[in-house]
Amino acid sequence: MNESIFITGAGAGIGRATARLFAEKGWFVGAADRDAEALEALRNELGADRCSIHIADVTDSPSVTQALAQFAGHTGGRLKVLHNNAGILKVGAFDGISPAVHRSVVEVNVIGLMNVLHAAFPYLKATPGAQVINMSSASASYGTPDFASYSASKHAVRALTEALDIEWEQYDIKVGDLMPPFVNTGMVQSNEGQSALFDNMGINLTAETVAAAVRDQVRKPRLHRPISMQFRALWPITRTAPIAVTRTVMKRLWRNG
Template identity: 50%
Template sequence: MDNILITGAASGIGAATARLFHGRGWKVGLLDINHAALASLAAELGGVWHAELDVADAAAVQAALKDFAAEHGGQLRLLFNCAGVLRFGHFESIELAEHARILQINVLGLLQMTHAAFPYLKATANAQVINMGSASGLYGTPHMASYSASKFAVRGLTEALDLEWRRHGIRVGDLMPPFVRTPMVSSQAFEPPALRHLGVNLQAEQIAAAVWQQSQGAAVHRPISGLFKLMYWSAQLSPAWITRAIMGWLSREK
């Protein structure tokens, strides 16, 4: 029986992914810091395994992985690192502590989850890690500098581990969507020019569908949406200054 453990599962992309995989017969585990919303989703899905978790808490991460894997004979088919935080705004207007929190959750939390999951992934055939990357991991994005930096780190870790863990039969990949209509985006007080120019054209369910595609046929990077796929592949073939020019144009302020 295939199983998936999802961080950031209480809402948005994580919740949409949980519903999709549960509906297709997978055993689902849910992790999130928002216990009330998490418990509500777990009940909706028929009482699936769930636990309140701050991914920045290393000891709690170890315990959560151990508990979930124990329910499945010590195996983990798929870890979806979806937990993340975001803050739009001018870099200097955001408190340093908030920049640090973004890196702590988006990078350190993801690293801790993946490290703790290793023995269970290694014990499982066709095991995978799917990381929640971003289009902002392609080129540094103004007005979300620390978030963009965190997604560069996710991209680098993904590329390195996919090569390193081949010897264990574990695939590692990431999803790279542009803006997605989730509470994390809609709750922002500041609207970056890039968001205004590109719009928010993706729904959480579309990203969940990409997680499913990745689970069936792994890629190191999976760019999402037609426009960003074009930007992504152009960036692989074009001089870096072209990507920089496009980003500068998209991020221009009035």
């Protein structure tokens, strides 16, 4: 069996682009998503010898456990890379978004992530040199207006990444995250017009660019991997500048660019 990667949210966007890239490189891909039709199309494209598909909702722990067990049946119980890609986004003024929608963002982006991590751990532990690659965000660097619950969820992803990178080191599992700004996917497109930040910062990344960053992370793991020249330049500043400075920059980007 070739090296194996399990990808959540593989039916579209970054997940699909990552599945394609790794299959092209000879990896066996486990593709998980809620969208059965999208998964069937992906398997038809990649071939059943290079891809297994798993209908799963990350917020439903039993379905996640079942999906990973099925995947492990194809790989001899091994899992080299877990790419926690599944996530949702809702943009707008905090008070204009219902509590139910805010809850959904947190349940998918945080609780869903925890469910997958728990279910995947035995297979990661059984694989020498295993890796976890979580999808964080540039919005994890500072609380982002119009993205309040999403930004909060990505701060949680960042914290989980940092904690597990320490906890799981003893098992030879590296844990890191990717931190892209806006990526031109359906998830972002469906929220365009809901914040001036889209216009002021631009939607310049493609799903394929982020998929390539997943590959780079496998080759050279980092705890946090900022993506795009713009954010790679800003990331050190957000970590060292006084909070008042970062707040002022964020406020200007939000209001008028």
